[in-house]
Amino acid sequence: MNRKKFILESLALSAMPGLLQQCRMAGKHVIRGQISGANSTIGHLLRDPAVTGRKPDEIIETGTLVVGGGVSGLSAARRLLQQGRKDFILIELDKQPGGNAACGSNEVSAYPYGAHYIPLPNNELTAYLQFLEECGVITGYDAEGLPLINELYLCFDPQERLYIHGYWQEGIIPAFGLPDSELQQIKRFLAEMDGFRKAKGADGKEAFSIPVDSSSNDEQFLQLDRISMHDWLLQNNYNAPGLHWYINYCCRDDFGTDYRQASAWAGIHYFAGRKGLAANAAPQSVITWPEGNGWLVQQMQKKIAPYILPGTVALNVDTTGEGVTVKVLEVATKKIKAIHAKTCILATPQFVNSRLLAADDARKKTIADHFVYQPWMVANITSRKLTERSGAGLSWDNVLYKGRGLGYVEATHQLIGYQGPKQVLTYYLPLTEKKAAEERTAAQKRSFEDWVSLIREDLLAAHPDFDEMIDEVDVWVWGHGMISPQRNFIHGAVRKQMQQPLAGKVYFAHSDLSGISVFEEAFYQGLKAADAVLQA
Numbered sequence: 004m005n006r007k008k009f010i011l012e013s014l015a016l017s018a019m020p021g022l023l024q025q026c027r028m029a030g031k032h033v034i035r036g037q038i039s040g041a042n043s044t045i046g047h048l049l050r051d052p053a054v055t056g057r058k059p060d061e062i063i064e065t066g067t068l069v070v071g072g073g074v075s076g077l078s079a080a081r082r083l084l085q086q087g088r089k090d091f092i093l094i095e096l097d098k099q100p101g102g103n104a105a106c107g108s109n110e111v112s113a114y115p116y117g118a119h120y121i122p123l124p125n126n127e128l129t130a131y132l133q134f135l136e137e138c139g140v141i142t143g144y145d146a147e148g149l150p151l152i153n154e155l156y157l158c159f160d161p162q163e164r165l166y167i168h169g170y171w172q173e174g175i176i177p178a179f180g181l182p183d184s185e186l187q188q189i190k191r192f193l194a195e196m197d198g199f200r201k202a203k204g205a206d207g208k209e210a211f212s213i214p215v216d217s218s219s220n221d222e223q224f225l226q227l228d229r230i231s232m233h234d235w236l237l238q239n240n241y242n243a244p245g246l247h248w249y250i251n252y253c254c255r256d257d258f259g260t261d262y263r264q265a266s267a268w269a270g271i272h273y274f275a276g277r278k279g280l281a282a283n284a285a286p287q288s289v290i291t292w293p294e295g296n297g298w299l300v301q302q303m304q305k306k307i308a309p310y311i312l313p314g315t316v317a318l319n320v321d322t323t324g325e326g327v328t329v330k331v332l333e334v335a336t337k338k339i340k341a342i343h344a345k346t347c348i349l350a351t352p353q354f355v356n357s358r359l360l361a362a363d364d365a366r367k368k369t370i371a372d373h374f375v376y377q378p379w380m381v382a383n384i385t386s387r388k389l390t391e392r393s394g395a396g397l398s399w400d401n402v403l404y405k406g407r408g409l410g411y412v413e414a415t416h417q418l419i420g421y422q423g424p425k426q427v428l429t430y431y432l433p434l435t436e437k438k439a440a441e442e443r444t445a446a447q448k449r450s451f452e453d454w455v456s457l458i459r460e461d462l463l464a465a466h467p468d469f470d471e472m473i474d475e476v477d478v479w480v481w482g483h484g485m486i487s488p489q490r491n492f493i494h495g496a497v498r499k500q501m502q503q504p505l506a507g508k509v510y511f512a513h514s515d516l517s518g519i520s521v522f523e524e525a526f527y528q529g530l531k532a533a534d535a536v537l538q539a
């Protein structure tokens with residue numbers, strides 16, 4: 004088989020679920036499953052002149068081409084339609100839009116492959132609130148203007164627990180068995196975060212805002228972007244091991260990044276950026292579905308479905324001449340097409356853009372030098388009811404103190420009335436022990452059995468009957484899971500520079516341009532790019 008044929012065929016395979024596999028841990032019970040995930044075939048494809056150099060079989064004309072059907076691309080497309088534009092196309096390489104918010108399912112439940120929840124929405128995000136109203140997440144407003152959140156989508160009790168010192172405590176802020184001195188430090192830390200949540204800069208803007216771009220430029224806050232979260236803790240006399248574990252957990256949870264690498268500005272934003280209040284829910288409540296944010300992705304597609312071309316990979320972007328020409332590969336037919344548009348929105352991560360805009364060497368170098376993407380492994384584990392240790396019962400979020408991963412979310416928790424014998428647990432592991440590139444290479448080499456043993460090692464202390472009760476493990480590896488907000492990235496010049504449109508006709512929309520990868524930021528990046536196109 005020649006190289007081009009090999010790449011095209013493996014690309015078609017990459018869009019399908021992985022091959023079925025099985026393994027045994029201790030004992031005879033067989034654990035079935037597969038490894039899936041965005042693989043490196045796409046990267047090879049974008050670099051292969053045998054594919055990118057092929058002449059198009061067809062030319063398509065449109066007003067605006069949106070590349071990428073993650074939350075940011077869908078948000079851009081929705082905005083274009085809302086504003087009366089109908090001459091646009093959205094292309095997505097996968098069979099289904101969704102990107103990092105994609106989901107899967109089995110006979111027990113739907114489950115997420117990535118994003119699982121949104122927090123209560125910040126109350127001034129008008130367009131975002133409108134979207135949540137449109138899809139029935141917000142059902143109305145009280146006399147004070149606070150949103151009423153649909154009870155079906157608010158996380159049911161119990162929300163979270165932590166396995167610490169052999170006991171499941173309620174809540175994930177460590178407390179059980181910690182000395183009073185540590186508890187006092189945690190209390191002081193949370194009070195300080197509360198101060199940051201309310202803080203404003205000399206420019207009158209909130210110190211920590213969503214979107215990140217609306218935050219204050221006051222130097223007293225910007226300087227926090229120049230040190231790591233770990234160093235900031237020590238500088239502020241926070242040395243309690245329990246607090247350090249918790250803050251590192253938070254940075255790994257939201258940014259896939261160790262707190263020695265995450266900037267203190269990003270680390271504090273985790274606590275201070277979310278300010279949403281609701282009429283019928285406590286401030287730290289979460290909004291979630293069995294399939295995670297895959298549910299929101301389905302809602303976003305409703306009106307724009309006719310404009311979406313799934314299974315279509317952008318190969319390169321040419322800005323010479325009038326408008327923009329994007330060469331694409333239609334995966335099912337293996338046809339090469341050229342889409343000629345007046346304007347183009349790249350809702351793809353910058354490491355992909357550096358290949359799409361391959362002629363721009365300076366851009367390529369800047370992206371390689373400054374944009375770090377953390378790999379993740381997410382495993383959906385189908386099990387019969389696991390034996391529980393003492394303390395709080397199974398909750399939506401179940402975290403293990405000093406565990407290797409972040410613990411697991413019970414996807415079946417939000418299935419109303421579900422009382423079946425099985426449950427689906429979504430286990431999250433940000434790969435943060437080595438440099439991102441090394442972790443990516445190591446992750447690609449791990450076998451199904453390697454991943455299952457790693458999860459087993461992490462969960463066995465809390466669930467001693469793991470070997471007998473786990474039936475299926477659906478492993479998903481994200482090579483470039485999310486942008487890492489390392490020091491000087493969020494408030495550095497490069498992030499802003501990369502947001503600038505190219506030649507007045509290529510606009511950028513991915514959440515990596517926010518420096519923090521969350522639904523609201525992806526939604527905002529899409530709106531911003533679409534508004535710029537509408538004004539062009």
Ligand SMILES: Cc1cc2nc3c(=O)[nH]c(=O)nc-3n(C[C@H](O)[C@H](O)[C@H](O)COP(=O)(O)OP(=O)(O)OC[C@H]3O[C@@H](n4cnc5c(N)ncnc54)[C@H](O)[C@@H]3O)c2cc1C
Pocket residue numbers: 070071072073074075076094095096097100101102103104116117118119120121296315316317318350351352355379381481484485512513514515520521522523525
């Ligand atoms: C494991 C994990 C857990 C997460 N959990 C949460 C959570 O609980 N809550 C939360 O708010 N956020 C979470 N996130 C962050 C999540 O990434 C964002 O919320 C959001 O979904 C990002 O959307 P995006 O459009 O910016 O990017 P992406 O999701 O990366 O979308 C980019 C899209 O472009 C497509 N694409 C790439 N190259 C091409 C090409 N050449 N041609 C055509 N299409 C292309 C991709 O297939 C993809 O669909 C999580 C992320 C990960 C990895």
